[in-house]
Amino acid sequence: MQPPHLQPVELSKAYRLLNHGPTVLVSARHGGADDVMAAAWACALDFAPPKLTVVLDKATRTRELVEASGTFVIQVPTLAQARLTQAVGTRSLHDQPRKLADTGVELFELEGFDQPFVQGCSAWLACRLLPEPHNQQTYDLFIGEVVGAWADERVFRDGHWHFQTAPGALRSLHYIAGGQFYAIGESVLVPGPTPD
Amino acid sequence: MQPPHLQPVELSKAYRLLNHGPTVLVSARHGGADDVMAAAWACALDFAPPKLTVVLDKATRTRELVEASGTFVIQVPTLAQARLTQAVGTRSLHDQPRKLADTGVELFELEGFDQPFVQGCSAWLACRLLPEPHNQQTYDLFIGEVVGAWADERVFRDGHWHFQTAPGALRSLHYIAGGQFYAIGESVLVPGPTPD
Numbered sequence: 001m002q003p004p005h006l007q008p009v010e011l012s013k014a015y016r017l018l019n020h021g022p023t024v025l026v027s028a029r030h031g032g033a034d035d036v037m038a039a040a041w042a043c044a045l046d047f048a049p050p051k052l053t054v055v056l057d058k059a060t061r062t063r064e065l066v067e068a069s070g071t072f073v074i075q076v077p078t079l080a081q082a083r084l085t086q087a088v089g090t091r092s093l094h095d096q097p098r099k100l101a102d103t104g105v106e107l108f109e110l111e112g113f114d115q116p117f118v119q120g121c122s123a124w125l126a127c128r129l130l131p132e133p134h135n136q137q138t139y140d141l142f143i144g145e146v147v148g149a150w151a152d153e154r155v156f157r158d159g160h161w162h163f164q165t166a167p168g169a170l171r172s173l174h175y176i177a178g179g180q181f182y183a184i185g186e187s188v189l190v191p192g193p194t195p196d
Numbered sequence: 197m198q199p200p201h202l203q204p205v206e207l208s209k210a211y212r213l214l215n216h217g218p219t220v221l222v223s224a225r226h227g228g229a230d231d232v233m234a235a236a237w238a239c240a241l242d243f244a245p246p247k248l249t250v251v252l253d254k255a256t257r258t259r260e261l262v263e264a265s266g267t268f269v270i271q272v273p274t275l276a277q278a279r280l281t282q283a284v285g286t287r288s289l290h291d292q293p294r295k296l297a298d299t300g301v302e303l304f305e306l307e308g309f310d311q312p313f314v315q316g317c318s319a320w321l322a323c324r325l326l327p328e329p330h331n332q333q334t335y336d337l338f339i340g341e342v343v344g345a346w347a348d349e350r351v352f353r354d355g356h357w358h359f360q361t362a363p364g365a366l367r368s369l370h371y372i373a374g375g376q377f378y379a380i381g382e383s384v385l386v387p388g389p390t391p392d
Contacts, residue, residue, distance in 0.1 A: 019236050020370035020378055021217010040215050043239035045251060045335060053249060053337070055241060079384065086386040135331065139241055139339065141249070161372060174216035174370075174380060176357060179388045182216055184370065185381025188275065190282040192375045 002108055003119060005152045013159040014149035015044040017076060017123040018052060020161070020184060022172035023085060026054060027107075027116045028065035028072040034116040036105050037062040038089030040175040042074055050146035052127065057140055061093035067136075070129045071114075072144060075121040079183050080169040084120075086179055113148060122170050123151040163187070198304055199315060201348045209355040210345035211240040213272060213319040214248060216357070216380060218368035219281060222250060223303075223312045224261035224268040230312040232301050233258040234285030236371040238270055246342035248323065253336055257289040263332075266325045267310075268340060271317040275379050276365040280316075282375055309344060318366050319347040359383070 009017065018024070021043070027036040041055035052074060056063040066072045077085045087103035096102060106119040113126050127144030135141040151157070155166035163171050164187045171183040205213065214220070217239070223232040237251035248270060252259040262268045273281045283299035292298060302315040309322050323340030331337040347353070351362035359367050360383045367379040 016372055019372050021219075021236075021239075023217075040217075041240050043217075043249065043251075044237050045337065051335070053239065055239075082384050082386050086388055090388060132331075135328075139247070141241065143335065159373070160376070161378070163378060171381065173384065176212055176215050177355070179386040180356070181384040181386070182357070182359060183381040183384055185367065185379040188278050188369065188377040188379055190278050190375040190377070192282055192286060 002110065003152065005154050006150050007153040007157065009123070009149040009151050009156065010159065011050055011146060011149060012048055014050040014125060014146045015047055016159060017125060017149060017151060017156065018042060018044045020172065021174060022076050022184070023175040023181065025075045025077050025085065025088065025118050025121065026056065026062055026072055027075065027118055028062050028069060029114065029116050030065040030069040033065060034100065034107060035062040035065055035093045036088050036100060036116070036118055038085045045143065051130070052125065052144050052146060054142050054144065055140050056142050059092070066129060066142065072127050072129065073115050073117055074125045074127060075118050076123040076172055078120065078122050078169060079171045079173060081120055082173055082181055085173055110148070122155050122172065125149050198306065199348065201350050202346050203349040203353065205345040205347050205352065206355065207246055207342060207345060208244055210246040210321060210342045211243055212355060212357070213321060213345060213347060213352065214238065214240045216368065217370060218272050218380070219371040219377065221271045221273050221281065221284065221314050221317065222252065222258055222268055223271065223314055224258050224265060225310065225312050226261040226265040229261060230296065230303060231258040231261055231289045232284050232296060232312070232314055234281045241339065247326070248321065248340050248342060250338050250340065251336050252338050255288065262325060262338065268323050268325065269311050269313055270321045270323060271314050272319040272368055274316065274318050274365060275367045275369060277316055278369055278377055281369055306344070318351050318368065321345050
């Protein structure tokens with residue numbers, strides 16, 4: 001079932017879902033297998049069409065599914081999902097076939113996208129892999145074009161995050177190391193010539 | 197003059213300076229010219245040797261200096277520098293030769309590095325460009341190897357950020373759009389098998 005607060009995000013605003021540098025969950029599906037991993041190294045790359053980069057280690061099952069299917073989902077987990085994010089980031093589907101059930105990951109479907117979306121996140125970006133074999137082999141660096149974007153309207157609407165007024169459990173996570181994250185903090189507005 | 201609280205960071209821990217996704221300042225020097233720009237699209241790429249990616253628009257003077265010198269500095273600005281960060285991100289040295297003075301940027305030097313470092317930041321990563329012409333031309337995507345790293349020991353020491361106990365003015369900035377940033381927030385520790 002789709003999350004009750006999910007709303008589409010204009011593709012021209014999709015970069016804003018990642019612009020503040022959150023740790024993300026990467027999910028992919030191929031041949032009846034779904035996997036979800038955590039990635040601190042994901043970043044916006046372009047505005048229109050929106051593109052992003054993500055680093056996927058060769059040891060991960062998710063990477064194999066991305067390479068095989070040519071598609072993946074980047075989603076922004078919430079403070080309430082800190083334990084889940086750490087868990088999917090430290091266990092492998094290679095070793096633990098029941099990884100998703102064991103880590104509490106619940107998936108949902110979106111019509112027109114044969115990809116696994118993770119329940120409880122604050123934003124979702126459905127991506128098409130732009131194959132760049134040199135980057136993938138040399139740097140583990142993958143480039144995706146964002147072909148669909150959605151957010152939890154309680155925390156992202158009208159093209160902006162509303163962390164300052166949304167429930168605190170919806171704040172984004174920013175991983176450091178050793179199980180330590182920071183949640184995103186307070187809004188800071190610099191007056192200037194570029195309102196939007 | 198070097199900032200009083202500047203201390204070297206082990207290269208094996210340098211990725212942690214960027215792992216939480218802060219907006220950064222990019223600086224470069226060539227032929228007697230220095231420039232500094234803001235970039236929300238910078239990301240760690242590897243642990244050892246540490247590498248990072250940064251997106252540099254073709255319109256920027258900083259990019260020209262990076263391409264000509266083969267070196268650049270990525271630094272993490274603080275909450276106290278929000279106005280400076282917005283200013284260097286919206287003005288170009290092409291149009292405004294006194295951009296650095298006008299935006300309040302003060303530079304310092306580090307022995308052995310012929311690069312401009314920005315005063316008042318919380319962390320600095322000196323980088324050597326790893327030329328990848330296809331990425332640079334097609335995606336504006338630049339890859340650097342980190343060859344030196346330093347931090348303000350009041351907020352990063354022993355391989356970890358200490359935002360929760362450092363002065364609030366030293367928190368990192370995470371840009372969204374239209375002059376709006378978020379400061380990094382509270383620390384969240386997930387107990388698990390990966391302490392460090």
